[in-house]
Amino acid sequence: MRSTRQQRLLTSVVTYIVLAGLVIGALFPFYWMGLTSLRTGKQVYVKEQVLVPRDLSLENYRFVFEKRPTALWMRNSILMAFTSSSIAVIIGILASYSIVRLKFLGNRTVARGVLFTYLIPTSLLFIPMFILMFNLRLTEGITGLLLAYLSFNVPFCTWLILGYFRSIPEELEDAARIDGCSRLGVLARIVLPLAAPGIITAFIFGFTNSWNEFLYAATLVRDRDLMTLPTGLGSYMMGDVFLWGPLMATSLITTLPPVILFIVVQRFVVSGMTLGSVKG
Amino acid sequence: MAVPASAKGIAVQPTGRHLLHRILGRDFVLGYTLLIPLILVLFVLLAYPIGMAVWITLQDKTIGMPGRFIGLENYRALLFDDPFFWRVVRNGFIFTIGSVVLKLFVGMIMAIVLNQPIRFRGFFRGLLLMPWVAPTVVTALSWRWILDLTGVLNLTLRDLGLMKLSIPWLAQYETALLSLILVNTWRGFPFFGITLLAGMQAIPRELYEAAETDGATPWQRFWQITVPSLRTVILVTTILSTIWTFNDFGIVWLLTGGGPGNATDVFATYTYKLGFVSSRLGYGQTVSVILAPVLILIITILSPLMLKGEHEA
Numbered sequence: 001m002r003s004t005r006q007q008r009l010l011t012s013v014v015t016y017i018v019l020a021g022l023v024i025g026a027l028f029p030f031y032w033m034g035l036t037s038l039r040t041g042k043q044v045y046v047k048e049q050v051l052v053p054r055d056l057s058l059e060n061y062r063f064v065f066e067k068r069p070t071a072l073w074m075r076n077s078i079l080m081a082f083t084s085s086s087i088a089v090i091i092g093i094l095a096s097y098s099i100v101r102l103k104f105l106g107n108r109t110v111a112r113g114v115l116f117t118y119l120i121p122t123s124l125l126f127i128p129m130f131i132l133m134f135n136l137r138l139t140e141g142i143t144g145l146l147l148a149y150l151s152f153n154v155p156f157c158t159w160l161i162l163g164y165f166r167s168i169p170e171e172l173e174d175a176a177r178i179d180g181c182s183r184l185g186v187l188a189r190i191v192l193p194l195a196a197p198g199i200i201t202a203f204i205f206g207f208t209n210s211w212n213e214f215l216y217a218a219t220l221v222r223d224r225d226l227m228t229l230p231t232g233l234g235s236y237m238m239g240d241v242f243l244w245g246p247l248m249a250t251s252l253i254t255t256l257p258p259v260i261l262f263i264v265v266q267r268f269v270v271s272g273m274t275l276g277s278v279k280g
Numbered sequence: 281m282a283v284p285a286s287a288k289g290i291a292v293q294p295t296g297r298h299l300l301h302r303i304l305g306r307d308f309v310l311g312y313t314l315l316i317p318l319i320l321v322l323f324v325l326l327a328y329p330i331g332m333a334v335w336i337t338l339q340d341k342t343i344g345m346p347g348r349f350i351g352l353e354n355y356r357a358l359l360f361d362d363p364f365f366w367r368v369v370r371n372g373f374i375f376t377i378g379s380v381v382l383k384l385f386v387g388m389i390m391a392i393v394l395n396q397p398i399r400f401r402g403f404f405r406g407l408l409l410m411p412w413v414a415p416t417v418v419t420a421l422s423w424r425w426i427l428d429l430t431g432v433l434n435l436t437l438r439d440l441g442l443m444k445l446s447i448p449w450l451a452q453y454e455t456a457l458l459s460l461i462l463v464n465t466w467r468g469f470p471f472f473g474i475t476l477l478a479g480m481q482a483i484p485r486e487l488y489e490a491a492e493t494d495g496a497t498p499w500q501r502f503w504q505i506t507v508p509s510l511r512t513v514i515l516v517t518t519i520l521s522t523i524w525t526f527n528d529f530g531i532v533w534l535l536t537g538g539g540p541g542n543a544t545d546v547f548a549t550y551t552y553k554l555g556f557v558s559s560r561l562g563y564g565q566t567v568s569v570i571l572a573p574v575l576i577l578i579i580t581i582l583s584p585l586m587l588k589g590e591h592e593a
Contacts, residue, residue, distance in 0.1 A: 011498075015396045019404060022390055025466070026411050032432060033422045045430050091317040098314035104305030110315060115586060117326045119520075119579045121527035123548035124572065127555050127565045128329035128336065134344075151325035158318060183310055212415035214530045215548070219556060230417040234534065237421075244425055251418045262413045266406050 030255070037061070037249035044244050060249040070250060072225050073232035076142065077211055077254075080228055084146055085206030088153035089199060092161040097187050100165040101173070111162065118155035122215050125151070130219050142226050148216040153209060157202040164198025165191065201268045208258045229254040337569045341562035354566040364542040368550045368567070375460060375532075375546055376525045382465040383521060384514070387472020392502075394473070395480045405474070412470035420534035423463045424450065427535075453543040456536050460544060464531050468524075472517055479513035480506060512585060519582045523575065547571060 036044055038056040064070045095114075099107045129148050130139070138144030172194070173186045181189065192199070217231040224235065233254060236247050262269055300308065337354050341347030358365050394405055411419065426433050427449040434446035449455045483505065491501050507514075529548035532538060538545035538553060545553065547567055555564030 011396070015393055015398060018389060019393045019398065022386075022393065023404065023407055026408050026470070029419070029422045029426060029466075030410065030414070032426060033418070036425065091321065094314040095318035098311045102305075102307035102311035102314075104308035104311035105303065107305075107311065110318070112583065112587070113322055114318070115583055116579060117322055119523060119582065120326065120330070121523060121575070123527040123529055123551065124333060124568045124575070125326075125329045127551065127561050127568075128332040129325075130555075131332060131336065131341075131561065132329055147325060150321055151329075154318065154321045155326070183307075208413070212417070214415075214417050214534075215552075219552075230415055233417050233421060237534070242425075242428075244428075247421060248425065251421055255414050255418050258413050258415065259410065262409065263406060266402065266409075 033248045033251050033255075036244055037252050040245055060245040061253075064246045064250050064253070068232075068236075068246070068250075069225055069227075070229075070232065070253065073227050073229045074253070076226060077228040077230075078257075080142065080146060080149060081207045081210040084149035084153050084210045085157065085203050087150060088157040088206050089161070089203050091154050092158035092202060093187075093192070093199065095158050096161040096165045097191060099162060101170070102183075114155050114158050114162070118152075118159050122152060122213075126215050126219050129216065133220055139220055139222065142221065145216060145220045145228075148220055149210045149213065152213075153206045156209065157206050160202040160205065161195070161198060164195045164202075168194050197268045200265060204261050204265060204269060207261065211258055333565055333569055334572075336562045337566040339562045340560075343556075343559045343561060347562055354563050355570065357563070358566050358570065364545060364550065365567070367542065368545050368547060371457065371544055372526060372546045374457060375464070375528075376522060378461040379464040379468065379525050380518060380521050382461065383468045383472050384518060386465060386469040387476055387517075390469060390473030391476035391480055394477050405477070408473060409470045411467050414467075416467070416530035417534060419463065419467050420531050423459075423466070424535050427459055450536050451540055453540065456540070456544045460532055460535055463535060464525060464528065467531065468521060471521065475513055475517045476510060479510045483509045516582065516585050519578055519585075523578055523582075526571075526575075 035053055037060050038053070038058070040057055040059045043055055095110070098104075099111050099114075129151070133139050133144035133148070136144070138147070168191060173190055176186050176190050177183075211228075212230065213228075214230045214234070217228050218234065221227055221231065224232075227235065229250070233247065233250050236243060236250070305311065336347060338349055338351060339347030340350050340353075390408055394401055394408075398404070425431055428434070429446050429448055433449070437443050438446065447455060449459050487505050487509075488501060491505060496504065527548055528546065529552065532544060532546050532549050533552065536544045538549040542550070542553075551564045551567045553564070554567065555561045558564070
């Protein structure tokens with residue numbers, strides 16, 4: 001029988017080997033994307049320098065900003081993601097406080113409704129959403145897209161914030177109310193500061209959801225200058241020849257904002273993933 | 281103020297506001313007021329489209345034209361006359377089951393590894409989360425490039441002498457569906473990994489120590505302690521992922537476009553093709569709505585599990 005120490009060492013070696021495999025598998029596509037984005041012309045098709053890249057240039061990045069409306073797409077993406085998640089978080093805060101703390105007929109039902117609508121996939125709704133926005137003459141601008149984004153961000157953010165509000169002890173609020181604070185005063189002065197990590201998490205998830213969204217963006221916006229980054233990327237794919245260099249450059253630009261957001265607040269986000277989707 | 285009627289032992293009919301408070305609850309005025317924006321969104325942007333989703337399957341609606349009521353004709357045509365529908369159903373199930381099983385498997389490995397006493401755990405957790413954070417469009421395009429006929433995978437396999445000719449991974453049915461499953465697994469495993477890891481960290485250490493004293497092997501400890509403790513987490517994560525995978529659009533659309541031909545179409549891409557490429561909105565919507573009973577069943581199973589925390593807090 002092996003000694004415990006030997007076994008520990010073996011476990012540790014295996015752990016690190018598996019971990020290395022997972023990390024390489026998870027990150028290689030990003031590495032390859034970055035490398036391709038820094039190569040031009042026939043260089044793109046060269047494989048020999050996988051590990052030691054040479055002859056790199058920023059030409060593709062210049063191309064996507066000068067010859068394609070990448071800056072516009074970026075602006076649209078930021079505007080969409082920021083606006084829709086801000087509105088969703090505000091609606092979510094008001095509704096969550098009402099559902100969690102106030103006593104009235106139907107608050108349970110509303111919570112159920114929020115969960116149900118959060119689970120309804122967009123693939124079921126994109127055609128009716130298109131008809132709705134088309135009839136309201138909202139497919140020419142980006143208002144229609146903004147409303148469509150609210151349709152998934154509002155239930156989603158509300159569901160997350162609900163979970164956080166439930167975790168705040170009610171006694172803290174009772175004390176403030178005895179001291180003469182109003183309901184809304186309690187919400188602003190006690191609940192919001194305590195739930196701040198949760199609210200930030202909800203905002204970041206909402207932001208990322210909108211930033212990454214493709215199906216509504218592909219069906220509700222026609223004008224090329226009004227596209228977001230994901231549909232802008234899709235527009236490179238007309239015809240048979242793909243400009244892989246510029247395509248990967250734009251991909252990298254599209255990936256960076258959510259990745260940076262997640263790195264900055266990783267701790268909050270991980271707790272949000274587990275709290276929001278998996279309760280109990 | 282006079283002594284309240286009830287205090288005198290006389291039953292009185294509650295009137296006006298009192299009655300409302302009794303029926304609607306103590307805080308109904310503020311409660312409903314704060315809910316107005318949410319209710320508006322739920323009704324205008326969700327309930328109404330859901331209703332319309334069902335309604336247009338009963339019409340021959342096309343883009344820009346008002347639809348005519350045709351009863352269940354769309355359903356009949358789809359189930360009995362459509363050349364691709366049953367293939368789409370098959371693809372949908374293969375794609376979903378294959379992806380979810382693989383995601384659970386790889387996610388479990390990720391969770392087990394990260395649950396070991398390793399250095400820089402937070403850092404590695406962050407790195408492994410990246411595939412899940414990246415936008416779907418980016419995932420699809422970067423994999424499309426890797427799997428391209430002139431892409432790095434084919435070049436590497438040829439250099440290693442494993443094959444003579446490049447394989448058109450995305451252009452032939454079998455490898456195309458397999459590629460879709462692998463890419464979707466790559467994107468989705470971190471979600472499993474993170475939730476399973478959180479579940480594992482909540483398992484009391486004493487359970488493992490006791491089992492170790494009893495001489496249980498790591499394998500036994502995994503099946504007899506870890507898996508049973510994670511039951512709810514596994515169930516909820518798997519069901520959530522099943523809903524998302526079943527309805528995936530981006531990965532399939534941007535990697536194969538449902539092709540070659542309609543060979544790898546799934547529900548969402550087929551709906552899109554019928555609705556926006558052929559302009560038959562009513563008929564296309566029928567593809568999604570026909571699945572709604574399955575979806576509602578899944579949500580009905582899932583909801584109580586996710587609402588569990590509600591009564592405890």
